Amino acid sequence: SAVISQKPSRDICQRGTSLTIQCQVDSQVTMMFWYRQQPGQSLTLIATANQGSEATYESGFVIDKFPISRPNLTFSTLTVSNMSPEDSSIYLCSVPAGGAYGYTFGSGTRLTVV
Template sequence: SAVISQKPSRDICQRGTSLTIQCQVDSQVTMMFWYRQQPGQSLTLIATANQGSEATYESGFVIDKFPISRPNLTFSTLTVSNMSPEDSSIYLCSVPRDGTYEQYFGPGTRLTVT
C-alpha cells in the first residue's frame, strides 16, 4: 500500500494569509487528488493533479484560490490563498491504488482560519 504523508498536520492561520500544504507519496503515481472536508461534512474533491500538466479543478474551486503544484510523480502541494474562516477544513491528499479503483488517503491537514 502507498504511504502518504502531509505537512503540516495542522495549522492556525490568520485571515488574508496563505498556507501551502505538502503531500508526499512513497511511490510514483500519475494522479494525485486533493479533497476538502469541512467541519462535520463529507469529502469534496477540489482538483486532480497530474504530473506535467495543469491541475483539473472541480466546479466551485478555482486555481487562483487553490493553486496546485505537481513537480514530480511523488509530490504535490496545495495552497489555500487569501484565507477566510470559511476555509477552515481538513485538506486531504489522495492517490489511486495501482490497477484498482481504490484510493489511498493521507492523514489530512487540519486548517483553522481566525
C-alpha cells in the same frame, strides 16, 4: 499500497494569509487528488493533479484560490490563498492504491482560520 506523508498536520492561520500543504508519496503515481472536508460535511474533491500538466479543478474551486503544484510523480502541494474563516476545513490528498484497493489518503491537514 502507497504511503502518503502529508504536512502540516494542523495549523492556525490569520485571515488574508496563505498556507501551503505538502504531500509526499513513497512511490510514483500519475494522479494525485486534493479533497476538502468541511466540519460536519463529506469529502469534496477540489482538483486532480497530474504531473507535467495543469491541475483540473472541480466546479466551485478555482486556481487563484487553490493553486496546485505537481513537480514530479511523488510530490504535490496545495496552497489555500487569501484565507477566510470559511476555509477552515480538513484538507486531504489521495492517490490510487492500485487494483481493488481503491484510493489511499494522507492523514490530513486541519486548518483553522481566525
